[in-house]
Amino acid sequence: MRFINPKVDYAFKKIFGSEQSKEILISFLNAIIYGGEKVIQSLTIVNPYNPGQVLSLKDTYLDVKAVLADGSIVIIEMQIASMTAFNKRVAYNLAKAYSNQLVKGENYPLLNPTIAVTITDFILFKETEDVINKFVFKEEIKNFECMSGEWRLIFVELPKSKKTLSQLTSLTDKWIYFLKEAAMLEDIPDTLGEVSEIELALNIANQANMTVEEFEVIDRRGMMIQDEKGRLNYAKEEGKEEGRLTEAIALVMRLLKKRFGEIPAALSTQVEDLSLSELETLTENIFDFNSLEDLSSWLASQ
Structure with a gap:
């Protein structure tokens, strides 16, 4: 038995945003937002996943959006690789989901709380080891809440979770492990299977239950995301290398000027053309x- 990777956005949408996913999403949101308390009893999935549309899915469609029984809106997004201005994108999506509740001429009291x-699959907050971090608007000095929870931001950083199957005790732990x-699983472990909603999620994620078209699109999307993640990591390493090169050139030029005074432009150009290893050798010589x-x-x- 093999399962699709729920960290791939198409797969995430299929597991949590399908018509049969309502109980899965309720359990997941109660675990992440409310620490496992059964606060959410019912919800409606907006723009649910449709296998017939899988080949023409747009990025905005890949978010899972739900309306809770009290009218509150929840938008859920899976992001594998970091991106420029990621925090602004999250804030924009939250603000858009909140403001789109009204059409022109309607009154502000009709607005319901919105949770993002x-x-x-990357670290956002190096200041804390907590896997889940929750934010609301608060006064800067006295720390009292503003807007009564109208906007909430909740982040789940998967790399921070280190628990093994035997260490999973709470519903939250189990969903994060999922x-x-x-x-990487080859069957449904008892620890996860005892939660009916997670068992159902794993059955939806079972590759054997997918159409050929779905599997191909999800597999291709996963490869694209991994390629993009690789490019980002490569760019970061290239940036680090370039930074070290710039620092090495500046150090060598300072040492040369201190020893010989002003350096002719032709020699300076030759020094700037050296590799990092050559600059390190020059520093020694x-x-x-x-x-x-x-x-x-x-x-x-x-």
């Missing part, structure tokens, strides 16, 4: 040079 649940590890001619000869030998 964002699940990330999100993080489902793709500078004090063996007696003149700029020695530096010029060394550069010519590289």
Whole structure:
């Protein structure tokens, strides 16, 4: 038995946003928002996943959106890779979901509270080791709440969760483990199977229960996301390398100026063209040079 990866946005939408996912989503949201308390009793899934649309899904459709019995709106998003201005995107989606409740001419009292649940496969908040962090508007100095919970931001950072199957005690632990590890499972563990909603989620995620078209799209989307994540990591490493190179050039030029005074432009250009390893070697050799001619000869030998 193999399961699709719920961290892939298409798969996440299928598991949590399908017509048969209502009880799954209720259990999940109670676990994440309310610590397992059965606060949410019913909800309506907005724009549910439809297998017939899977080939033409748009990015905005991949978010799971639900309206709770009290009218509150919840938007849930899975994000595997970090992106530029990610915090602004989360804030924008929350504000849009809140404001879109009204059409022109309607009154503000009709607005209902809105909650954005964002699940990330990367670390957002280095200030805390907590897997789940919840935010509301509060006064800066005295810390009292503003707007009575009209807007709530909840973040789940999967990499921070380190619990094994044997360590799962709460409903929250089990749902987080499902999100993080489902793709690695070969069957349904008893610890997860004892929660009927998680068992149902795993059955939906079972590759054997998917159409060929669904599996191909989800597999291709997963590969695209991993490629993008790889590009981002590569760009970060390239940025770090470039930063180290810039620092090394600046250090060498300071040492040369301190030893020989002003450096001719032609020699400066040659130094700036050196690799990081060559700059490190030059740093070690500078004090063996007696003149700029020695530096010029060394550069010519590289």
